[in-house]
Amino acid sequence: MWYALVDCNNFYASCEKVCNPALWKRPVVVLSNNDGNVIARCALAKALGIAMGAPFHQCKEIIARHNVAVFSSNYALYGDMSRRVMETLATCAPYVEVYSIDEAFLLCDIPLAEATDYALQVKRRVMQWTGIPVSISMGATKTLAKLANHIAKKRTENGVFILAGDSYCQSLLETIDIAEIWGIGSRYARMLRQHDICNVWQLIHADDSFIKKTMTVVGLRTVYELRGIPCIQWEDAPPPKKAIVSSRSFGSPVTEHAQLKEAAAHYSAIAASKLRRQQGATGAVTVFVSTNPFKDEPQYSSSATVVLDMHSAYTPDIIAAAHTALCSIYRQGYRYKKVGIMLTDIVPSQELSPTLFTCMINYEKRYRLMQALDSVNRQHGRGTVYFASEGVVRPWSMRRRYLSPRYTTHWDEIPIVT
Amino acid sequence: MPIQLIVYQLLPLKAPLYLMAIKAGFPSPADDYVEKTLDLHEHLIRHPAATFFVRVSGDSMAPLITHGDILVVDRALTPHSGSIVIAAVNGELTVKRLMEQHGSSMLVADNDAYQPIALTPEVDCTLWGVVVHVIRTVA
Numbered sequence: 153m154w155y156a157l158v159d160c161n162n163f164y165a166s167c168e169k170v171c172n173p174a175l176w177k178r179p180v181v182v183l184s185n186n187d188g189n190v191i192a193r194c195a196l197a198k199a200l201g202i203a204m205g206a207p208f209h210q211c212k213e214i215i216a217r218h219n220v221a222v223f224s225s226n227y228a229l230y231g232d233m234s235r236r237v238m239e240t241l242a243t244c245a246p247y248v249e250v251y252s253i254d255e256a257f258l259l260c261d262i263p264l265a266e267a268t269d270y271a272l273q274v275k276r277r278v279m280q281w282t283g284i285p286v287s288i289s290m291g292a293t294k295t296l297a298k299l300a301n302h303i304a305k306k307r308t309e310n311g312v313f314i315l316a317g318d319s320y321c322q323s324l325l326e327t328i329d330i331a332e333i334w335g336i337g338s339r340y341a342r343m344l345r346q347h348d349i350c351n352v353w354q355l356i357h358a359d360d361s362f363i364k365k366t367m368t369v370v371g372l373r374t375v376y377e378l379r380g381i382p383c384i385q386w387e388d389a390p391p392p393k394k395a396i397v398s399s400r401s402f403g404s405p406v407t408e409h410a411q412l413k414e415a416a417a418h419y420s421a422i423a424a425s426k427l428r429r430q431q432g433a434t435g436a437v438t439v440f441v442s443t444n445p446f447k448d449e450p451q452y453s454s455s456a457t458v459v460l461d462m463h464s465a466y467t468p469d470i471i472a473a474a475h476t477a478l479c480s481i482y483r484q485g486y487r488y489k490k491v492g493i494m495l496t497d498i499v500p501s502q503e504l505s506p507t508l509f510t511c512m513i514n515y516e517k518r519y520r521l522m523q524a525l526d527s528v529n530r531q532h533g534r535g536t537v538y539f540a541s542e543g544v545v546r547p548w549s550m551r552r553r554y555l556s557p558r559y560t561t562h563w564d565e566i567p568i569v570t
Numbered sequence: 571m572p573i574q575l576i577v578y579q580l581l582p583l584k585a586p587l588y589l590m591a592i593k594a595g596f597p598s599p600a601d602d603y604v605e606k607t608l609d610l611h612e613h614l615i616r617h618p619a620a621t622f623f624v625r626v627s628g629d630s631m632a633p634l635i636t637h638g639d640i641l642v643v644d645r646a647l648t649p650h651s652g653s654i655v656i657a658a659v660n661g662e663l664t665v666k667r668l669m670e671q672h673g674s675s676m677l678v679a680d681n682d683a684y685q686p687i688a689l690t691p692e693v694d695c696t697l698w699g700v701v702v703h704v705i706r707t708v709a
Contacts, residue, residue: 171622173658173696239619281620281646283698560622567624569641569656569663 154316155382156258157297158241158274158303160234161285161311162429163254164192167233168223169285171559171567179220185260186551187224215424224552229536232560235344244274257309263417264317271312287311290456294384295377296320298334299352322378325353352435352482353380396434398423399492403551405444406488412441414473414543419493420474421542424536425526427495433463437473437495441481444489460462463499467525470495471541482534532563586706589642615677618647624656624663630679633663639706641665643699659687660694665701 176500179197181190190206200218202211208222214223234253241248245258259550262270271288278286286429288311300315303324307313315324328351331341342393343366349355356378358369364372371540373383398419406412416439427434439461442453443552460469557565596613615621626639632656635641641656649655655662657677666677666687675689689695 170662173698174661174665176658176661206581236619243619281617283645387702563623566640567622567663569624569665570624570628570630 154260154262154264154292155294155297156245156260156271156274156288157294157301158237158256158258158278159287159289159301160195160237160439161287161305162192162198163227163234163284164218164223164230165197166284167230168221168226168234168556169194172556175221179201179218180212180223181215181220182223182225183554185225187553203265218449222554223534224555226556226558227550228561229557233282233284236560237278237284237286240281240480241276244277251563257297260290263331264314267316268312268401271314275310275312278477285311289313289315291315291320292380293377295334296380298330299378302328302332310447320455325356328352328361330355330422332373332376333531335370337432340371343367346372358388358413358556387390394496394498396432396495396498397422397492398426398428399490399494401487401490402548404548406491406548407484407486409482409484410484411543411548412488412491413478414546415491415548416474416493417471417539417541418543418546419491419551420471421539424465424470424522425494425529425534427470428465428501428526429495432502433465433501434470434495435460435463437470437477437494438494439474439477439491440494441478441488441491443486447487447489449485450548452486454483456481457496459497461499463501465501466522471539475541490570531562544561614701615644616641617644617646620644620699622663626665630681630684631667632681633682635665635704637641638708639704641701643702644702644703645652645699647700647702649697649700656698656701658698668697670672 154488165180168180169184177196177203178554179200179321180194181197181202183189184190187208189208190202190204193204199212200220202214202220202260203539211220214220217432230253237254238248238250238256238527241256241258244263245260247259248257249255249257260267260270260296260538267290271290275288278284287301289302289303289304290298291314292298295392296315303315303409304311304313313319329341330349330351331338333352333355336344344350347362349358355375358375360372363375367374376383387414400419402415404532407414415419436457438455439458440453440455442452445451458477460473470493478491516561525537529535536548557567559565559567590669599628611618622643623643624641624643626635626637627667629637643656647653649668654665655668655677656665657668658678660662664677664690666679669676669678669686677687677689677695679686687693687695
């Protein structure tokens with residue numbers, strides 16, 4: 153058995169290119185929420201020296217000079233392209249573990265001699281089906297596959313690297329710094345260097361009792377994984393989230409209570425729909441607000457939690473709780489930069505049992521209403537149907553000046569062919 | 571021309587509509603015979619991960635494909651000579667018929683008013699997907 157890590161190259165920038173061939177030979181960058189910083193760069197943009205995380209306003213000159221295409225982050229598009237990549241991978245291997253929006257582990261049962269061919273086939277299929285380029289690395293454990301990914305990206309032409317057999321050797325492992333190892337943070341890396349353990353080969357041959365003493369059993373597990381002994385569990389489906397957060401910074405600062413209430417209602421509605429998607433119900437709604445800490449002006453931030461009488465996934469319940477919480481923390485005279493909602497105490501909705509006090513409520517009617525709402529918004533795009541308390545004009549909404557079409561999730565925005 | 575009537579519903583069937591399932595008594599003998607309604611998605615889409623929808627602008631493939639049609643494009647299929655394909659030519663997506671003859675390939679418009687595009691190494695062209703269905707609203 154081999155573990156393969158499939159990692160999408162420059163994922164957000166690649167997504168922008170798939171349906172827009174005019175970008176294939178142009179440098180592309182994607183900006184963070186509110187168009188603040190560069191969060192993804194295609195290979196051409198990297199070659200221009202645009203740094204990851206660079207503030208957008210500092211790159212304007214180089215962007216103009218090299219005709220760089222700039223995009224606001226389009227999460228509708230990235231989410232759908234991610235689903236396509238993961239579904240394609242599911243046709244290539246018996247087990248797929250989605251690790252992040254652009255990474256997945258595969259478990260593959262093939263002889264080592266065929267590993268490279270297999271990886272190239274998977275890479276070709278993902279490219280053909282979805283248009284997304286990927287790197288693939290393999291090893292006997294997840295930690296080795298993750299380590300091999302570093303080599304696949306930095307040191308190979310074809311983006312495929314198998315860290316096993318002949319390549320699993322002193323001359324290669326000596327060249328990889330311990331900081332590249334999955335699960336070794338900067339604190340442990342510093343400590344290990346003080347003990348003259350600087351590269352992967354040295355760590356593999358470190359003394360077990362020393363590792364256990366200094367890095368606990370978790371660190372020892374990482375070392376075992378580096379030696380090729382699988383210790384990290386396979387997670388078929390990520391466990392349901394224990395907390396759901398929905399929050400954004402405002403495009404421009406907000407001072408009015410009424411506008412904050414609209415924004416709180418809007419993020420409550422988004423969080424509630426996420427909650428229903430994982431078939432959960434929440435017992436506590438937290439609201440947090442803050443001013444902009446980077447501005448030289450009066451600062452305030454606070455949060456409040458409302459515990460619900462009973463668990464709920466009903467949007468009006470959650471909006472009402474959020475408004476109660478907001479009222480208790482709102483202070484006049486501040487320029488707010490951010491409001492957010494957090495749902496905690498999440499339980500599976502089927503585990504709820506009716507009580508003496510709740511049997512008065514017509515659950516079925518509420519449930520059908522939420523189902524209708526989610527289904528319309530899923531079919532016709534988020535925000536087709538919304539609560540009036542979320543506001544209509546939304547002067548507080550975030551800045552997304554360079555948003556590309558939602559090519560794959562909105563009928564009005566699908567690509568045009570001539 | 572024979573007309574086949576297909577009854578379909580646009581919203582794919584989702585989970586049952588009850589919040590709390592009640593399990594009691596004997597299962598209904600009719601359960602085995604419950605037919606689900608037809609899902610058009612299932613009929614039109616073979617490879618969901620690889621299928622994209624695009625909208626047609628212009629009449630280069632008339633009369634088969636006309637302005638405003640929605641095309642179902644499957645990127646998992648390999649085009650052969652005669653396939654209707656989406657190709658990226660000079661930075662734009664275009665729908666044409668792929669024709670292969672004597673080892674050379676061309677993109678040909680069904681509408682005679684358009685010139686074929688010979689696929690030579692100098693031409694900036696990449697095949698993007700294979701058109702499998704045309705969706706046209708007629709009423």
